[in-house]
Amino acid sequence: MSDHLTEEEQVENLKRLWKEYGTTIIASVAVATSAYFGWNYWQQSEQQRIAQASDNYEQLMASATSEASGEESEATTAHLAGQIKDSASDSAYAINSAFFAAKAAVENQDLEGAETQLNWVLDNSEDAGFQQLAKIRLARVLAAKEDYDAALALVSDTPAKGFAAEQAEVRGDIFNFKGDKVAANQAYNQALENLDTDQQQRNVVLQMKVNDTKPAATEPSA
The missing domain is CATH 1.25.40.10 (Tetratricopeptide repeat domain)
Known part of the structure; x- marks a missing residue:
């Protein structure tokens, strides 16, 4: 009989513990699960963002070194640089794309455009070398x-x-x-x-x- 009572006591103890801490346990599991999937989602989004910036940068390089007319090449380079700066402003791709866009602008006698691109570097880069070059x-x-x-x-x-x-x-x-x-x-x-x-x-x-x-x-x- 004492063994049976012990089992009942254990069950009651479990019920009591679940009643007191069950919600907290569920919430903790939910937070941990959410954090795990959130981290994975952020990583995937970050990889996609950088991959897209890389693709745009390759296109920008092709445009900057093409034999297209000055205005056409500058417009394409500036457009691609804008996409990179909008989506990945914290990356080296964005800084380098602004430098390339500034170079294309100067070659096309667009000093205002070059000034805009270089000021963007000064406003968005914390790297001492990039700052000095700009x-x-x-x-x-x-x-x-x-x-x-x-x-x-x-x-x-x-x-x-x-x-x-x-x-x-x-x-x-x-x-x-x-x-x-x-x-x-x-x-x-x-x-x-x-x-x-x-x-x-x-x-x-x-x-x-x-x-x-x-x-x-x-x-x-x-």
Whole structure:
């Protein structure tokens, strides 16, 4: 009889525990299941998103290197870049597509379009290298628009690692456009000082710019 009562007590205990904690157990299982399937769904969606961005990027590359007319190539490149930026703005595909779209715009004399693309990079990338490259290219675009002060502002801060020579050269070009040969010469010399020793071709070009902006020698007084 005692064994039978023990079994009844166990059943009652189980009923009591289920009544007290059953809802919590069910909810916990539901949350865990939902999280599992939600994670799988997110992963699949993320893979599809990046895969689509990759496909669009391949099409963009094909457009950027095609022999289509300037306006047609620029329009296609800008359209594909827009799709990538809308769907995968946090990816390297989006940043690189904006650079390609800016390049196509410059080649088609669309400076406003190039400015828009490069500003998008500045607003959406946290990578120091991408930021610096966008500033340098945007400075050239603004200089072409004769907005020299805004262009200089982009290349007058401390450069990111590896960009000191390029930034100084761009600054020299802008000063040269403004007619300030002295400041241009100083910037070109700074670029030479920061140039890697293996960049012989750049060295030759920069030396030519230094010579072109060198102050004329004054005649000695009699």
